[in-house]
Amino acid sequence: MKILFMGTPDFALASLKALCESGENVVGVVTQTDKPKGRGYELTPPPVKEYALEKNIPVYQPKTLKGEDFDALLREIDPDMIIVVAFGKILPENVINYPKYGCINVHGSLLPKYRGAAPMQRAIIDGEKITGITTMYMDVGLDTGDMIYKEEFVIEDEHDFEDVHDGLAALGAALLLKTVNDIKEEKAPREKQNDAEMTYAAKIEKADCLIDFGKSAREIHDLIRGLSPIPLSFTHTPDGKLLKVLKARVSAFKGEGVVGEVISLDGGITVKCGDGAIELLRVLPEGKGRMDASDFIRGRKIAIGDLLK
Numbered sequence: 063m064k065i066l067f068m069g070t071p072d073f074a075l076a077s078l079k080a081l082c083e084s085g086e087n088v089v090g091v092v093t094q095t096d097k098p099k100g101r102g103y104e105l106t107p108p109p110v111k112e113y114a115l116e117k118n119i120p121v122y123q124p125k126t127l128k129g130e131d132f133d134a135l136l137r138e139i140d141p142d143m144i145i146v147v148a149f150g151k152i153l154p155e156n157v158i159n160y161p162k163y164g165c166i167n168v169h170g171s172l173l174p175k176y177r178g179a180a181p182m183q184r185a186i187i188d189g190e191k192i193t194g195i196t197t198m199y200m201d202v203g204l205d206t207g208d209m210i211y212k213e214e215f216v217i218e219d220e221h222d223f224e225d226v227h228d229g230l231a232a233l234g235a236a237l238l239l240k241t242v243n244d245i246k247e248e249k250a251p252r253e254k255q256n257d258a259e260m261t262y263a264a265k266i267e268k269a270d271c272l273i274d275f276g277k278s279a280r281e282i283h284d285l286i287r288g289l290s291p292i293p294l295s296f297t298h299t300p301d302g303k304l305l306k307v308l309k310a311r312v313s314a315f316k317g318e319g320v321v322g323e324v325i326s327l328d329g330g331i332t333v334k335c336g337d338g339a340i341e342l343l344r345v346l347p348e349g350k351g352r353m354d355a356s357d358f359i360r361g362r363k364i365a366i367g368d369l370l371k
Contacts, residue, residue: 063163063246066141068092070108073231074147077168078110080235081145082117086242090120090139092127094150128154136160143245145238146200155202163245165200168234170227171263172196172212174255177205178263182226185263186288187270189280191217193226195234197241199252209253210241222287222309266293273297275322275370279312279338286310286340294346297322297370299363305370308352309344324368330355333370 065088067078081088091114099106107115114121124132136157143163146153148170158165171181173196178184185193194214201207215229244250266289273282273295286307289295294306310330317325319334326332330341346352347363358364 063087063142063242064089064140065242066090066092066136066139066144066161067110067114067147068144068149068153069110069147070094070150071148072109073170073227073234074149075109075113076231076235077145077147077238078113080239081242082119084239088117088119089141090122092122092124092149095123095125127151127157132157143242145242147234147238152204153200158200158202166210166238166241166245167198167200167205167207168238169196169198169205170230170234172214173198173205173209174257174260176261176263179265181263182230183223183263183266183288186217186221186223186226187285189284193217193230195230195237197234197237206255206257209255210245210250211237213237220287222290224291268293271295273307273370275333275340276336279335279340282335282340283310283312299347299370300368304348306346307342307344308346310340310342313339313341315339315341320369322369322371324364324366324370327359327364327366331359331364 065081065086067081067088069078070093091110093108093110096105096107098104111121122135141161144161144165146165147168153165171185172194176184192214194212196212197210198207199210213233215233217226241250271289271293273285286295290308294308296304296306299305313332315326315332319325321334321336323334324331325334325339330343332339332341342355344352345355345358347358
């Protein structure tokens with residue numbers, strides 16, 4: 063079976079590696095164009111491209127999947143199956159319908175919950191205890207295709223986005239191998255999604271990252287870990303400077319104060335919330351590097367009574 067792989071970031075890389083290491087015939091990789099990164103804005107290839115080049119797999123980086131150019135490339139490669147993992151672009155109908163064995167997607171949620179661009183982050187932010195991986199046959203809708211296999215992943219209270227991302231990437235790679243094998247052996251199941259149970263995981267925007275201390279400490283804790291280590295939740299110190307938060311915990315401190323007020327600096331920065339208090343443990347101050355909250359406190363950059371907003 064000739065497999066064309068379409069994916070871009072580290073999450074996709076885990077699946078590509080699994081396919082190659084298991085001996086599947088990956089005949090090409092389609093990925094996003096190189097992007098500028100870092101302070102020097104150096105043009106950097108996606109992780110999937112770097113790995114594919116190491117394995118001497120042809121790499122294609124079309125600006126669009128629509129039009130005659132990509133149609134011609136598809137006919138030239140003539141894949142039996144297309145596997146899509148975090149590719150980052152919507153596939154046109156002619157691409158989805160091309161391969162004999164379909165377009166197979168690895169999605170980072172238990173569909174139909176959390177369709178969309180940010181399923182892992184949204185699940186953590188929403189305080190979910192269980193998420194998982196779904197492999198599915200793609201159709202023209204947004205994560206609406208028939209499901210093949212699902213596997214659960216437990217979100218522990220200390221897990222942040224990186225923990226869930228890495229866990230689901232590994233789980234997805236393993237489930238993909240089972241999916242491909244069972245499709246080849248014509249024993250893969252096919253289950254329609256129940257649209258009534260659908261939830262949507264919208265892309266994370268800057269407005270989503272602002273900490274609202276009027277919410278409960280538990281909700282704020284889930285927001286912080288759902289956005290760490292990237293893109294990071296944030297607040298502002300009284301002088302208006304940005305303060306991003308990498309790590310926090312729900313505090314048992316019972317001090318009085320108004321919402322957003324710093325009520326303790328004993329070990330971390332404890333802030334009064336709408337319900338309870340949150341202790342900020344690791345931060346990224348504007349213009350500085352990542353540091354423990356204790357170092358930020360020792361630098362006298364914050365005081366009891368300050369309001370964060």
